[in-house]
Each structure stands twice: as C-alpha cells, then as structure tokens.
Amino acid sequence: MKKTRRILGLFGNFDEATNAIYDIRASKIAGLSVDDVTLISPIEHPEVEEALGDRPVRVQYFTFCGGLFGLVGSWLWISSAQAAFLVQPQGGKPVVTLVSNFVLSYEMMILGGVLSTLIGFLVGARLPSRPSTLYSEKVSLDQVGIILELDDTQIEPAKNLFRNHKVLEIREEVMK
C-alpha cells in the first residue's frame, strides 16, 4: 500500500524508544518494516541506532577517491608544470624534483581526502536540506524522535505502539 502519512513520536526515555523500534522490527505492525523508521536524536546513539539494524554508510569511498585523486593528480600536475616552466631555478637540482613533489602531493592527498569527505558527508546526509515539518525542537534538547512512514491502515497501530512505550508527544503529517 502507498505510504501516505508520516508520524513522529517523541520519547523522553531512550530505552523505551529503543524498545519501540525493536517492536517495529519484530513486525508488530503489518507492512511496516524497520526501513520505514527514521530515528532523530540529540546525540549520537549507537545503542538506539542498533535497533535499526545495518544501514550502510559509503562516505569512505568518497574519501578514498578524493585522496587518491589528490595524490596522483597533484603529482602529475606539479611535475608537468615543472617540465613546462624550464626557467625554473636549478640550484644544481633536476627540473622535476621528486622529493619536493612528493611532499606537495602528500598535502594534496589530504586536501583531496578532506574535501571529498565533506562532499560525501553532505551527499550522504542529504544536506543542506529543510527540516521536515514534523521536526521538534525538543529533539535538539533531550528527546528522541521516531519517524514512521505509514499507509493509512498503519496509523493507529503505530500510535498505540508509541503509547505503549510512553511516548510524550505524537505529531502527524500527510505526505505529498
């Protein structure tokens, strides 16, 4: 069925929130899988996130590619610039100086790595974005929120599930 609604449950107690997710995971609501759950929290919550299961993060590939590009690209760039700029100072040294080029490539590897990590982070985290209207400022204080994407039939069971786990507040919106 088509997901049409989104609800947010805010929890003061992190254990309850965790348990709520385990309940969803255990398929207590038909048609609702853990993939429909988004957790929003004020701090890093490895233990709460665990309930959501494995959700792969791929930023490291960005990092690797960026770093590699920085390393190789800058080395080629600098060396070929040197080979094109022949009135370079010599000091008795060759035109293409490997030693100094590696030092610079090293720096460029890091710069490439850092910048691509940033890009990877922004892409992966879907930033910049507009926070959804369901977002509650309490999340940035001390509460955990669980957002579920639901079809019409799942709304009530989900709310009940939240209530079983001492939800403090429930918000609801219609998806466009």
Place this chain on the structure above:
Amino acid sequence: MSLDNLTKDWSRYRKGIEEGGFHNYEHRWGMAIDLNACIGCNACSTACYAENNLAVVGKERFSKGHYMHWMRIERYWDEDQAREEFPDQGAHFLPMLCQQCGAAPCEPVCPVAATYHTPDGLNAQVYNRCIGSRYCSNNCPYRVRYFNFWSYPESAWPEPLNLQLNPDITVRDKGVMEKCTFCVQRIRTAKDKAKMENRKVKDGEFTTACAQACPTSAIHFGDLMDAESAVTQLWAKHQVKRHDEQGLPVSTQHKQNPALRGYRVLEELNTDPSVMYLERVREELA
C-alpha cells in the same frame, strides 16, 4: 604543462648538476681572483656602484646593514694576531661578490622562481618577479645578496645625480633582492654584437666593471666553457674543476698539487662557485 612534455624529456629533467644538469651551457661565465695581486683599494667596488646603479644608503641605514656592496672588499687579520703586538704580516683582503654558484643554494628556496640559472651559467635575479621573501639571502652561505629595505629611488639619487644612472639596467625599488650579475648588461651587449656579426664572443672582448677597474688586474673574467679563455686556463693551471665538468662523484679535493693556489670559498658546501680565488702570498719573515 602537459604530460606529453613530461614523458618526452623525462631523463633530461631528472639530471642534477653532477650529471651535467638540465642546461647545456652556452657559456659559463667565471672569474679568477688573484689575492696575491689584490691590494684592497675599493676600485672594483666603486666601479660596481657606477655600472650597476647601486644605491648609497647613508650612515644610519648602513649601520643596520642595509648597504649595497655587490662587490665588497673584506679585510681580515691573521688568526694568531691576538698574540702579536702588531699585524706584522699585513691584512688579508678578499673581494667578495656573488659566486654565481653552479649549485646555488639560493635558487631552490625562492618561492616564486625569481632567482634561477641561465643557460649562461649565471645565477640571475629577476627583479620584477621577486616578492621579497629574502629566503635566498638567508640561504646564501656567502651573504652576497642585498635587499632593498627602502625605496632608494626616492632618496639615493637627488637631482641631478640620477642622470648618472646606467640606462642599461634598472633602478630597483623597495622590497626586491639584488646582487652581483657579473655585469649581465655587458654580457648581453657582447653576445648581441657577436650574434649580429655571426661569430662567437671572443675572450677579452668585454669584461665586468670590477675587472676592468682593478688597478692590479687581480680580477680575471671570462667564459669557462671556452677552453682558450684566460680564465679557463687559470682554472686549469690551478686544477680547480667545475661540478659539471668533473661529473660524479663530486669531490672538493681534486687538486693533485696542493701547492697550487686555486680554491673556491666554502668549497666544502658543494655550491660549485664560478669564482676561483688564488691564495694570497706572504714572505716568511717573522
């Protein structure tokens, strides 16, 4: 800036001075300065001022080391003078100018490549490129690089002194490093003339201002690549060799006859200077 370029000439670009370096020198201008003849009279230094538009800085600035003696005459006393009542053996004079090193320590440290090696074997300073980081001066073991700490065009040549300025070369403004050029304007003139006449530059056709002025002809100037030139002959006679000439391994101990007078100052630093000095001579009378 293309990779093509890089792969095409890779082996040449990887040559250091010991393997002959990148340049195939057309000339390598060099000097031989005979300390047996040098009397320390300053004529060379003044000639340099006249030829190269060197600024007079005045007493106050001189005291801070801002002076511009591209060619300076150093005066030393005997090491054991501390024990003697009088300097019985006289002074030691040393005309010190840019040594136009083959492996110049100043060159690799310039961040903007304002000092570089020309195909003439000169250690050139491009005033317009210089941003004044002064790293070259710091890395010069001979301390022969001079910095324009002030805007000397504003102060050093009150009218009509400015009419004396040599139009063949620039007047340097503040913030630029400068140093002896081996009178590059004279080299250029001679080369241009030779080119127009479709011949090679002849030995003795021109000389630097300092060598020209020296009353005792202690300074010899010429092309070290020209086997016939007087300077080359002097170098050979005193068994002093350039790095690009001797190849690997570079040794500073190449004189077979230690009685010969040729040496280069601070040779052990492997800077491969283009200026050879001939030792001072003293009668043993003490």
Place this chain on the structure above:
Amino acid sequence: MKETELHHDKDIRDDLAWSQINSDILKSLENPRRGYWYTVIGCLVLLAIGITAAVLQYRYGLGMAKNHPHMWNLYIATFIFWIGMSHSGTLLSAILHIVHADWRKPIYRFAEAMTTFSLMTALLFPVIHLGRLWNFYWVIPYIPARGTWPNFRSPLSWDGFAIMTYLTSSALFLYIGMLPDLAIARDNTTGWRKKLYSTLSLGWYGSDRQWRIFRKAYMLMAIFLIPLAVSVHSIVSSDFAMSIMPGWHVTTFPPYFVSGALYSGCAAIVTLFILLRYYFRWEEYMTLAILEKICKLTFAIAMVWTYLNLVEFSSVWYGHDIYAKEVLWSKMTGAYAPAFWSMMFFGSVLPFTLAFQKLRRHIPTMMAVSILLNVGMWLERWMIVSPTLAESFYPWAWDVLWPTLTSWAIVLGSFGWFGLLFLTFVKIFPSVSMYEVKEMVYHRKLAREKGAAHGHAGGAQPAFSLSMRKEDGS
C-alpha cells in the same frame, strides 16, 4: 570550589540536566560581561598599533623592521609561534577523538577555534614580511598566463600548500563538528541569529542516517588531520631544515617543531580554558579534573620537547660541523644567551610545576604558568630564527641586531587580531560542544548505573570501554 572538590576525580557531573547544558552554553552567546568589552578594547588597541606599524612599513619599506643579515626575524618567529599554537587544537582533538577520550568533549570546540584563528593570524606574517607584499599571490600555483609557476621546490611554497590545506581542513573539521550544535542554536534563538544558524546548520535534524554518516565522516577527517597537522609543522620546520645554514639544517627539526607546537598549543588551551571558565562561569563543564588532564598532557609534551632539545644539542656536539657548533655555542653564550636560557627555563624547568597536583589545581598558578610556557615557546621560535642569521658560514656578515619597534608593534598587533577573532567567535558560536557534553553526561550516567549493577560503585569507567561493551552486548 567546594563543589568541584566533592567531585574531585570526575570530569563532569553526570547528573547535569540536558536543558541546563543547553541554557548554560547558549547563555555565553549573549550579554557580554564588562570584562569582555575591556578585552575587546584591549585587542582593538593592539590591532590598531599593529596596523599602524604595518602601514608605515608598507609605505617606507622593510627597513622599518629588518636588518641585514637578519632577513627574517620576529615576523617569521611569530609566524612559527602562531602555527605552533594552531596544532594542539586540531591535533589533540583529532587524536583524542580517535581514541575515544571523551574528556576532550567540553574543551575541544574552543581549542579548534583557536587552531583556526591562530592559523589565520599566522597567515598574516608571511605576507607582512614580504618585501613586495602586494605580489604575495604569486606564491599560489594558479594557472599562469605567462607560463610562470611558483617554485615547487621552495619550502616557502610548501608552506603555502600546507597551510592552506590545514586551514581548510581544520576549519571544516571545526564546522562539521559544530553542525549539531548549530542546530541546537537554531532551535533556541530568534531574529538574525535564527537566520544565521538556520543557514549554517544546513537543516541538520539529527536523523539516524545523519548521525551515522556524521560519525564516519568526522572520524575520517580526524584521521586525516593527524598526519596533516604533523606534516604542516614539519613543513614549517623545512623552511629551516631544508636550508643549508648551520643551526637550521637540523634533522630533528620536524619532530622538534611538532612537539614545540603541541606544547605551546596545550599551554594556550590551559590559558583559554581558564579564561572561558572565568568569563562564562563554566565551572561545571571546564572542571579541574579536565584541567588536570591537559596539564599532565602538557607536562608530558614538555618533556618530549626538552628531550628533543637535548638530542639536537648532542647531535651538534657529536657531528664535527664547526659551523653548527659555533651557532649553538653563541646561542648559549653570546648575545642571545639571556633569551636562550629563559627559553630553557620556561620550556624545560617551569613545566615541572605541572607535575604537582596542588599546583595543577591552583588556577592562578596555572594561568601564570601557561602564559609563561608560551613566552618560552615564543622565545624558542626566536632562538631558532635569529642566532643562525646572526652567525653562520660567513663571519664577515656576522651581526647581532635587535628587532625594531615596528616589528614589535606588528607582533603585538597579531595578538590583538587573534584576540578579536576569538572574542567574536565565542559570542557567535557555542564554544563548548553541547551535544557532546550531553553524550558525555549520558554515558557517564550509564556507566555509573552499569557500574553499580556490576558492583563497581562510584568507579568512573573510561568512556570507550563502555561503548565497546555496549556493542558486545548487542
């Protein structure tokens, strides 16, 4: 004091309410105390002095500040000083982050800010010291129209690469780490601040996806920053180590510079720690326990620094390089001897105060000591630059000339500039990481509870062991 004594071996109280954390930290963004304004005025005065001197120097030439053979002098020494200062922030933050030392959490934010700002201060000096500073951009390898590139083999152009990389990376590291806090600030402010924080927080809302990727990206950046920070100061040391000058061409310079950098940075963290604790009344967050930890770290680094000094001296002594020996000897006995021995005292003897708990916990002492350590570190930089210039291969050019008023004025001005940047920062951005302090409090609380359950009542567990166990248990 009483309270902190009670919790004397805890980094932070684990019963801090999260709402209190938010309000305590966000309070620092508003209503500056009078002392803040005095400090701002002081910094402005210093900056004005520096700018005046810089303008005069620009107009008349570097003769205002420099002498031959002292082509580099205070400017480069102060440049290294500021670069060094920038190290502890990012480097320590990154290292401690990687090893999950969670006591970094209340202090890393301002330390990273310090990194960024001292880099921005340091950057001024290579430009100010140029003879023709209006052409400074020629060092940047932009695609040239006339085929002229910078000289890639000059350590000064390495500096350019390294510093730009470091500035970019550490600013990004600071910014990424601040994102969740910017979201908190967004949620708790109104008016222009709200707009500002909304934009800056990029719409962070703390979803699990964001947190996961944040954790990974932040860790990756931390991993990059450690070798980067080491390389940056090594490269700065290359300005000297890659030269052929006696007293500069020293193989131990890279680690020596890095240790000196960490040292001065740690000392600066202590100073700023105390100042922020005082200005914003953050005794709850910047606890004496944490101060003690930094002090211990500083002491350890001081000993590394001392050791590397001794290594340098003995390698000169073992090597038969008469030039290097002369420079060292004149440093110790010549005109620079007072500065040299003050450096040794401040750098190697004074840190022993940090070995005593009583003194470590005495805030006025630590304030004084941390400032003096940095005076020592500044002297160290000066003692690297000047004695070699005064005395090197060529005796004819030997000369000891003291820095001019102009160069002192510009050095002072740089402190004003740094101060101003930092003071602006603390009023715009939260200088303590709120979300991480919350994590810290949360984990401590969990640990206490778990510890109690396992019969380790009252014993504070290291944070990382806690998280490890959590993972094992799942």
Place this chain on the structure above:
Amino acid sequence: MSGNEIKSFSPAPFRSILSAGSATQAAPLPRIERRDFLKMMGWGTVGVTLAGCDLPSTVTLEEGKETVVSYLSPEEYAIPGVGVWYASACLQCPAGCGIHGRVREGLALKLEGNPDSPVNRGKLCQMGQSGVQTHYNPDRLGKPQLRKHGKLVDISWDEAWKVLAEKVGAASGARVAWFTGTVSGHQAVLIGEHLEALGSKHHFVHEVINNAVGRAVNQDVLGEAMPRLDIDKAKLVLSFGADFLGTWVSPTHFATEYAKFRSGTRGVLVVAEPKMSLTGANADLWLAVRPGTEGMLALGIAHALMKKGVSVPEAARAAVTAYAPEKAAEITGISVQRIEQVAALLKQHSPSLVLAGATVEGQEQGYQAASAVMLLNVMLGNVGKTLVSRGEFPFPQLSPRTGNTRDLVAFAAAAKDKALDVAFFYGANPVYTAPDSLGLVAALQNIPFKVVLTQFPDETAAQADLVLPVASSLEDWGTHVADYQPEQGVITFQQPLMEGLYPGTPGLGDALLKLLKMRAAQKYSAFNDYFSYLQNAVASLPEQYRAGGLTNKQLWEQTLQKGLLTVDSAPGSLNTNVGEITLNEIKADAEYPLRLIPSPRLGLWDGRHANIPWLQEAPDQISKIVWDSWAELHPSTAARLGVQEGDVVEIASAHGAIKVKVYVFKGVHPDAIAVPLGQGHEEYGRYAKGLGVNPLKILSPAVDARTGELALYGTRVNATRTGVHEELVKEGRNNISQRGRKLVATITAEQFRRTEGV
C-alpha cells in the same frame, strides 16, 4: 668596455633621460646649443663600432615639455641606446690619469681608465671613477654669488663679470694673488699669464697631500725633483710611510707596477710606518715605527748595512755611525733583530727601492729624515737601476706647479700682513685645510676681495666675496701634465664629455681668458674661447708630433681621440750627492705624549671628496668604517686610556682639540693616534657636512727647517676619555678573523716561486 646596449636585462624598462620620467626622477634635459654641438661634432670617439640599423625605434614623451622625441631622428651626436666612449682627463687628484667616459643620450655615465695612458693603463681608482658624482653632485653651484650686506646672494653672470672687472681693475695688480691646488698644462700657463699681466708674483699652490719635501731631497741628491721609480724592477721595496698604493704621488700607476712587482719572482715589500696604510696592509713585513723616528730607523739600517760591508758616502758617515742598530732600536721601537733582518734583506734583494712618504717628511726634521732614507738608495746602488732619470719635460711651461704647504703658510702670512687686495681661489679649500694655528680665517678678512672659483659651496666659498661656479672636469677643456711621469711622458687632454649642467658656467680656461681679456684684450682677441686657445696650442706643436704629415685638424682629432699626446724627453743620469744628515733626538713631551697622524685616505683624499656619496659609503680600506671619522689607537694605548671602540676621546694639542670616536687597532704605534683626513666639513654640501672631525685643525704651525713645509705629522697631542660612547658604523663590524674558514688562504712566497715563479 661595453659600448652599445640594445636590450636591458630586467623586464622593467629604465626611463632614460630622453624619455624622462616620473615627478620624482625627472631631470633637466641638457640644453644643447648649436655652437656647442657643432663643436662636439669634432670630438673623437674612442673605438666604438656602432651597432648598425636594427636599433629600437621608440617614440617617447618628455615630461613637462610635451614634445615627442623620436628615436628615429635623434640628436646628431647621440645614438639612442648606444654608449660612446670619449677620452678625457681625470682631475680627482693630481696624479694625472687618463680616462674614458661613456656617453649615452648626451649624458656622461661612467668613467674608466684610458688604456693608452701610461699613467694608469686603463685602470682607475675609486676617486677617479667618482668623477661622475662630482659632476652630477646635487650640491653643485649653478649661479654666481656675491656678498651683499654680509651674505652671499645669487647674481647673474653679467653682474658677476662686471663686479669682477671692477674690483680687479681697481686693485693694484701686484696685490692680486692666485691660490690654487696643483695646476698644470695650459691652465697653469694662463694663470701665469694673468699674474704677469697684473704684475703680481703671488701664485700660492697648496696641497695637503704633497710630495714637496721628497721633491726637495730628490732635487738635492739626485738632481731631479721627480725621477722615475721602477717598482716593477725592484726585488724589494722598503717604504717608510710612502703609501704608494693609496695616496702617494701616483697611486693607480704604482698599483699597476705593484702587480708586476708581485708576480714572477715576486718582490718583497717591507713597510715601516707609525700607522698602517693601504701599502702597509699589503706588506710582507710591516714595522710599527715610533712616529717621527723613521729617519733614525733608516740610519740604523744603514749602519747595519755598513757593518755588512756596504760603503757609506763620506758626508753621511757621521750620521750613520751615530745610529748603531742598538741605538736605533731604542729610539724607534723596532728590535735590533728586525733592523738587522731588513738590512740583510736589502742586501740580498738587489736592486731594491727605498721610498720616503709623508710620515717621514711631515716632521720638523723631515728633510733630514727623507735624506736618510734616500741615503739607503744611494748606498744600495739603486740610483740608476730603480730610481731612473726622467729627463726634463720638453714643455716646461706646461709642467705642474706642484702643491705644498709652505705656500699655505706664506699665504696666511701675506694675508695677515695685508699684502693682498684680491685673491682668486681655485682647486683648493684652504679654510678647511689650514690648521687653526695659522690664523687663516681671521687673516682672510684682511683681503678685501676674495674670488672663489669652485663647483661647490665649500668652506672657502663661504668666506668669499664673489663665488664663481666653474664647470666640472667632465664639462671642461684642458691639458694636464702629471708631476710623476712614467716611462712615456704625456700631456693628457681633457675634453668635455657632455654639455654643462648649469648654463653659463665657464670652464677654468674660459674664466681665465675672460680675466685676461679684462687686462690685455688685444693679446687674446684671437681666442674666442679656451677651446680655440687649445686648438691653437695643438696647431703650434712642432713638426715631430705630426707623424705622417697630419693636418692641424687631424692632429687635433687624433689627440682628442687618444686623450693624450705623448712627448719625448731625453733622460739624463741621476746624481748621488748625499749631503750631511743631522737628525737630532726627539725629546719626550709629558703633557702631550702622543703624536697625531692625520692620515690620508684613498677615497676622501684631503677632504675634497667628502661630498661624494660613493666615497663616503665606500669603507675605509683598513678599518672598514664609513661616513665618519675615528681615532686609531693601539690596544695598549686604549687600555691605558681606559677606552674601547666607539668611546669618544678628546684629542688635544697645544693648538686646539677635537672629539672623536676610538677605533682600537693594532696597526698603529702605541705612541701614535691616527685620525683620517677628509671629514669634519662645516660646509661642502649634504653628504659632507657635519660628519666627523678635521684633524688638520689642531695641527701645530711648526715647519720643516729646510723646506718650510708644515710638519703635518709632528703635532703632539694627548687624549682623554669623555665618557661618551657611540657605535662606529662599519662593514663586517664583528669580525677581524676568518674564524678558521678558508676564506683568504695564504701560502709562502717560497712555494709561490716554486710553482709559479719565473
């Protein structure tokens, strides 16, 4: 010699004068008058090949005038971008060197030695090269000045000549005097003719750095005042204070000779003097002799030689016998061993050459001491070998009127006696050089009309009633004959290298002709100007100077092109008339224990070059001090006085006192205190004024008994510390040692002769 330059090295274009420049550097464009440049067309240029037709063609805008000057149609004599070398004469000191001047776009740019000149053989000392800075000096006078109501005010040239005609016309001719430095050639002739026309005999010729006593001794002993000195032929040169590499007679010439002397078998140089001169600094053996006792040292050496069997002329036997080495050692402070060693060296190295310089001659017994030195030459048989006859100069009227200090004393006395009504000053600055004890400044008030022909507002000009600016040496015509003539005698020709910077300013010759026309218009009416006078003089040369039947024009052009005219003279032979030598012992003076040595410097000379920035900035060769005066003190003397380098001491003689910074230096005798000449100007432009002190001011008026020359080196002084300290500004200030580096390496002469000897 680099002539033609097409490209400049640096990409930044240098603004040439024709292309004029920014407000800060715009310079007056030399105005070329038609008459003058026609004259210039007649110039000979020195071996320059013009660069052909590929010169850069540029159109430039001259600031202010807004005229577009095309390089395609330049002034006829100026080839844009090409430097042309012209021969002329150097007037920076009386040595008489020939020069080549590089002229580009109508401006003289650089001076080098004239290779054709046997005096300097293409070389030029720093003073000679600085001729351009004398010429372009910013403090040069451009307008005549007349004293009105006690102050000098600018007047027009017409007025100046009118006033001059009136005043000189009104004066009694016999009471008119010329006071000059060394002059020679046709200028000397014209001065002579002017005085003759006036009926005056008053030509005072003054130089502080002179050779007057030496000339007298040479004349008496050898029969020739200035014989040739073959330094290059000597195997040993023993110099008693004769700084022949620095300031003595003809330094550049002797330096070229020295190079030959030191090569091949390599001669030995021994120098005995109380203060190390440049020559002393190059000696193999330098002897610090007690000031004023050089004559005794010479006699001591003679005695040692006598003991070795060298015969002594009868007349001097008594004096030589009186100074056994032991006695000489006691007096002079040179050990017996050293005296014996020098005698042995002299005997071993033959021929040798023994020279006496200013420190020997400038004493109350200067003549006697110099005679004792000459005695050594006679005893060693050097006369005829290294001391060679020059013969008489074929044009004696052109020979130099050599300067001395006797004339200064005489002039001061004449002025004091109110014997003069008008005095012309040229090439001398007696107000600066006269010791205060002569009372010259006060005496000058007795001369009603003082005319100073000068380029600069110097001290004498400040006392003048009429100041007439004259052309610089690069703007003037002239002929010059050096006092010291090397193997080939020459008349050096001086031609202008460029148009005068200050229109209306006459050359010395032109001024003299004008003065002469005021007296004897008829006689000189044929000469429009000095240029035509000289042309006429050349035209009247005897036939032997026209090899190949040159026309007058060809001869003139050839002479100018070469810059000199070689003349023949018939060398005779020299006498050895040694007279009786009486050297009295010098009594110690408890109140003034030290001798003041006003040491001359190659550079500032007697102070006339103090206004040249290059020379002020060129370090003193020995102390390396710039822009200042200093007092050289031996460390033992300094310790006794309790002073260190930079401490200011007061040096007082019976005739005045000066305060000067101390330079502690081992190259000075402990009984001497040396203060260099040249500084301490009260006037003389921005570069000279207010720097250092003038040691001449406190000299005693004592004179040499025989010649009447001032005993310049005989003044006794004491020194006391003032407690003031001021750093001396010098190059390489912290080092006198090489610190174990091989910067200047030394090998022994023995080794040198083995490997490179001839």
